Amino acid sequence: xxxxxxxxxAAIWLSPGWASADAYDYPITNKYLATVxxxxxxxxxxxxxxxxxxxxxxxxxxDREVPEPFFFDAKLRYFQVLQKGPAPLVFLIAGTGAAYxxxxxxxxxxxxxxxxFHVISISSPTYMNFIVAASRSGVPGHTVEDAEDIYRVMxxxxxxxxxxxxxxxxxxxxxxxxxxxxxxxxWLDETKQVFNFRKALLINPPVRLYSSIxxxxxxxxxxxxxxxxxxxxxxxxxxxxxxxxxNSDTVxxxxxxxxxxxxxxxxxxxxxxxxxxxxxxxSSANMTYTTDLMTDFGYIKPKNITMTKNSSPSVYNKxxxxxxxxxxxxxxxxxxQKTKNPSLTRSELINAMSLSSIEDYLRSAExxxxxxxxxxxxxxxxxxxxxxxxxxxxxxxxPRGGHLGNMExxxxxxxxxxxxxx
Amino acid sequence: MKTAHKQLSQHILxxxxxxxxxxxxxxxxxxxxxxxxxxxxxxRVLDEDVTYLSDEISDPWEGFNRSMYxxxxxxxxYLFLPVVNGYKTITPGFLEKGIHNFFLNLGDxxxxxxxxxxxxxxxxxxxxxxxxxxxTVGLFGFFDVASRMDVPRHQEDFGQTLGYWGVGDGPxxxxxxxxxxxxxxxxxxxxxxxxxxxxxxxxxxxxxxEVALTLMQSIDKRANVAFRYYETGTPFEYDWxxxxxxxxxxxxxxx
Numbered sequence: 001x002x003x004x005x006x007x008x009x010a011a012i013w014l015s016p017g018w019a020s021a022d023a024y025d026y027p028i029t030n031k032y033l034a035t036v037x038x039x040x041x042x043x044x045x046x047x048x049x050x051x052x053x054x055x056x057x058x059x060x061x062x063d064r065e066v067p068e069p070f071f072f073d074a075k076l077r078y079f080q081v082l083q084k085g086p087a088p089l090v091f092l093i094a095g096t097g098a099a100y101x102x103x104x105x106x107x108x109x110x111x112x113x114x115x116x117f118h119v120i121s122i123s124s125p126t127y128m129n130f131i132v133a134a135s136r137s138g139v140p141g142h143t144v145e146d147a148e149d150i151y152r153v154m155x156x157x158x159x160x161x162x163x164x165x166x167x168x169x170x171x172x173x174x175x176x177x178x179x180x181x182x183x184x185x186x187w188l189d190e191t192k193q194v195f196n197f198r199k200a201l202l203i204n205p206p207v208r209l210y211s212s213i214x215x216x217x218x219x220x221x222x223x224x225x226x227x228x229x230x231x232x233x234x235x236x237x238x239x240x241x242x243x244x245x246x247n248s249d250t251v252x253x254x255x256x257x258x259x260x261x262x263x264x265x266x267x268x269x270x271x272x273x274x275x276x277x278x279x280x281x282x283s284s285a286n287m288t289y290t291t292d293l294m295t296d297f298g299y300i301k302p303k304n305i306t307m308t309k310n311s312s313p314s315v316y317n318k319x320x321x322x323x324x325x326x327x328x329x330x331x332x333x334x335x336x337q338k339t340k341n342p343s344l345t346r347s348e349l350i351n352a353m354s355l356s357s358i359e360d361y362l363r364s365a366e367x368x369x370x371x372x373x374x375x376x377x378x379x380x381x382x383x384x385x386x387x388x389x390x391x392x393x394x395x396x397x398x399p400r401g402g403h404l405g406n407m408e409x410x411x412x413x414x415x416x417x418x419x420x421x422x
Numbered sequence: 423m424k425t426a427h428k429q430l431s432q433h434i435l436x437x438x439x440x441x442x443x444x445x446x447x448x449x450x451x452x453x454x455x456x457x458x459x460x461x462x463x464x465x466r467v468l469d470e471d472v473t474y475l476s477d478e479i480s481d482p483w484e485g486f487n488r489s490m491y492x493x494x495x496x497x498x499x500y501l502f503l504p505v506v507n508g509y510k511t512i513t514p515g516f517l518e519k520g521i522h523n524f525f526l527n528l529g530d531x532x533x534x535x536x537x538x539x540x541x542x543x544x545x546x547x548x549x550x551x552x553x554x555x556x557x558t559v560g561l562f563g564f565f566d567v568a569s570r571m572d573v574p575r576h577q578e579d580f581g582q583t584l585g586y587w588g589v590g591d592g593p594x595x596x597x598x599x600x601x602x603x604x605x606x607x608x609x610x611x612x613x614x615x616x617x618x619x620x621x622x623x624x625x626x627x628x629x630x631x632e633v634a635l636t637l638m639q640s641i642d643k644r645a646n647v648a649f650r651y652y653e654t655g656t657p658f659e660y661d662w663x664x665x666x667x668x669x670x671x672x673x674x675x676x677x
Binding site for chain 1 (some may be wrong): 448449450451452453454457458459460461462463464467468469472473474475476478484485488489492495574575576577651652653655656657658661669670672673674676677
């Protein structure tokens with residue numbers, strides 16, 4: 001038994017894709033803690049505080065009719081950070097439910113700008129503004145359709161820029177679902193050939209989307225007493241925060257306070273997993289209600305009811321937060337895809353929504369690299385092996401970091417830059 | 423006196439009309455006589471015996487509040503934020519910081535009175551100390567010397583004072599420009615404003631200068647709040663803001 005264990009360990013350490021564990025000093029060993037807390041400030045890469053980041057917006061579909069309550073989302077928002085002279089350009093794609101200006105994309109923009117790149121940052125196709133303004137079908141989650149939507153957005157933004165900006169080469173990267181998106185965007189680029197990406201970097205992508213969404217849905221079971229007891233869970237959390245707040249010298253509940261409070265409260269793994277579950281549930285509720293209003297599918301809101309500017313969605317809000325990604329998959333997404341392709345089976349669709357569906361391409365695509373963590377919580381046990389197996393030494397697997405917890409860590413930022421600079 | 427009374431009752435009448443109008447309009451529009459069942463109806467998914475967070479906050483004027491929320495978005499987008507961004511562009515960083523400190527120091531006047539009303543010795547003493555030190559050594563509050571001397575800043579308003587003495591939130595209320603509030607905190611603005619203006623009157627400023635001061639204060643306040651309407655990425659933003667505002671105020675009252 002011991003022998004087998006020793007053999008496995010040796011195999012893991014010797015296989016080329018695995019970063020050697022001893023040299024890696026990202027400090028958090030608990031994968032849930034890493035996922036929620038990220039990188040402690042002392043371990044973060046040094047990045048410029050001020051960069052010339054410009055918020056922009058663009059119309060993607062001229063004839064798009066936006067439901068009344070979403071009137072403010074008709075244009076797609078994004079940001080650009082441009083160098084003064086000619087430079088390579090990186091497109092960033094945000095993760096599930098995340099915005100172009102979320103903390104992770106802003107940090108990546110800082111890192112790539114500092115390294116001499118132009119940067120354009122795009123929201124996830126699952127983000128409300130993207131669904132409303134830039135999703136052709138209004139039904140997000142399909143690997144190929146999402147890639148087409150992202151590609152269209154990239155082309156439009158580039159059309160606006162190309163007369164005044166000199167670009168030497170194009171790159172693309174994304175984290176989490178954005179990593180999966182980046183893979184399919186690169187794959188699509190082989191036929192469209194508008195950008196001819198020189199390199200793509202997938203950061204902590206899922207292998208099989210369905211496995212990951214199932215894992216994330218189940219994390220809510222970590223709320224003591226289940227989701228019915230969410231108000232109690234929330235009240236307890238607020239009580240803990242208040243305790244820290246009362247003894248603090250601040251009157252602002254900002255990022256800095258929350259970071260300190262987090263350490264003072266010191267949640268256990270179960271609570272952390274519950275928090276992660278809640279965070280993804282909020283993303284799922286936002287996404288499903290948005291798409292429901294865009295297509296009038298009749299998922300949560302009855303088909304023959306039209307929401308006006310002042311209509312209260314409070315009841316739908318409650319329902320949306322009771323449903324998970326997997327409910328969306330089975331009751332909305334699959335039936336919707338089936339209307340376009342009547343012979344499509346559930347398992348065919350599940351298999352299509354995965355990196356393995358383009359495995360042969362990924363195996364041969366020298367331009368695509370992966371950065372991942374062995375303890376990522378969005379992967380089933382053993383799923384991580386897919387990366388060294390398919391990408392070989394183009395996959396850099398760190399021993400810890402949870403889901404994206406080490407993205408700001410010095411070594412990881414250096415690696416992100418190096419992949420595009422070499 | 424009589425005309426003032428008449429004016430007041432007219433205003434109340436108008437406000438009631440607006441609220442009543444708003445309260446009616448949160449219903450969506452239905453085509454046909456019967457509702458077509460969605461895949462997941464509320465009846466199927468929600469449990470009557472379970473309480474939901476959003477139900478714990480009273481919001482009878484939701485229609486009015488939502489209209490006001492939208493008004494605030496437009497006010498922000500077309501007037502307030504452009505002015506704030508202009509101010510940030512032309513003002514050097516240290517000056518911006520100094521102006522912010524200056525207004526925080528003025529704010530200590532309300533904190534002082536409310537600390538007394540809450541019978542809180544520590545806060546009263548610390549706030550007095552801060553105000554004296556910052557107004558003198560800190561050059562009218564431009565420099566926050568007190569914080570560097572480890573005297574913590576408190577923030578108490580009359581809404582918190584009412585809360586401290588057990589007055590409940592009352593219905594949720596979105597105020598023009600100021601944003602999320604509730605009846606208790608909205609009412610609390612009045613005494614705070616009276617105390618503050620009495621103090622400003624003491625300074626013997628001209629009317630125009632007082633207006634300029636108030637404008638500058640609003641710009642400084644907005645410049646230090648990162649929130650942007652309708653950019654949170656959730657179709658339920660109104661409900662989230664309501665919940666988080668209520669939670670934050672609860673925490674402030676307990677502090």
